[in-house]
Amino acid sequence: MILIIYAHPYPHHSHANKRMLEQARSVEGVEIRSLYQLYPDFNIDVVAEQAALARADLIVWQHPMQWYSAPPLLKLWIDKVFSHGWAYGHNAKALQGKSLLWAVTTGGGEQHFNIGSHPGFEVLAQPLEATALYCGLNWLAPFAMHCTFVCDDETLQTQARHYKQRLLDWQEAHHG
Numbered sequence: 187m188i189l190i191i192y193a194h195p196y197p198h199h200s201h202a203n204k205r206m207l208e209q210a211r212s213v214e215g216v217e218i219r220s221l222y223q224l225y226p227d228f229n230i231d232v233v234a235e236q237a238a239l240a241r242a243d244l245i246v247w248q249h250p251m252q253w254y255s256a257p258p259l260l261k262l263w264i265d266k267v268f269s270h271g272w273a274y275g276h277n278a279k280a281l282q283g284k285s286l287l288w289a290v291t292t293g294g295g296e297q298h299f300n301i302g303s304h305p306g307f308e309v310l311a312q313p314l315e316a317t318a319l320y321c322g323l324n325w326l327a328p329f330a331m332h333c334t335f336v337c338d339d340e341t342l343q344t345q346a347r348h349y350k351q352r353l354l355d356w357q358e359a360h361h362g
């Protein structure tokens with residue numbers, strides 16, 4: 187099962203993520219949990235989230251980039267759901283052997299990431315990748331959709347289809 191943990195603060199205003207979700211939804215064996223719709227009060231049901239993760243083989247964190255990072259509810263979700271004794275710590279094996287895909291959309295293009303002492307888009311994955319690896323997850327090459335501010339509808343749609351293909355390829359590789 188592929189579990190998409192979707193964190194868009196304004197899902198009804200989305201262009202890029204909405205199209206990605208539409209494509210993902212058409213893949214059999216995909217479950218989507220839209221965090222901002224499930225938890226508008228930020229009161230995350232940890233038991234329900236851990237049960238969903240237990241069913242998953244591939245976990246996807248899908249969100250728009252916000253200030254070079256993830257929206258706050260996804261950060262809170264990780265803080266609460268990846269708990270000690272369950273996700274990490276002595277004998278904690280709940281996530282071991284599962285895979286994790288970071289699927290992110292960004293308004294900016296390449297230049298947007300070429301600032302600061304650690305330029306480039308790839309470095310932004312570091313906190314998420316380290317978190318995943320620390321919990322025994324298999325980190326996959328991220329899926330990124332850039333330049334969403336200027337993309338026309340056709341480009342967004344093409345990218346969204348690539349996203350679907352990533353999910354299908356993963357299924358084929360893991361289930362034959």
Ligand SMILES: Cc1cc2nc3c(=O)[nH]c(=O)nc-3n(C[C@H](O)[C@H](O)[C@H](O)COP(=O)(O)O)c2cc1C
Pocket residue numbers: 194199200201202203204249250251252253254255291292293294295298334
């Ligand atoms: C509060 C906020 C912060 C943002 N920060 C960034 C950013 O740091 N880098 C970037 O490229 N885009 C940034 N964006 C733009 C969003 O990433 C972009 O609008 C989104 O990926 C488009 O996807 P959507 O159509 O599904 O909303 C930001 C948007 C908001 C609302």
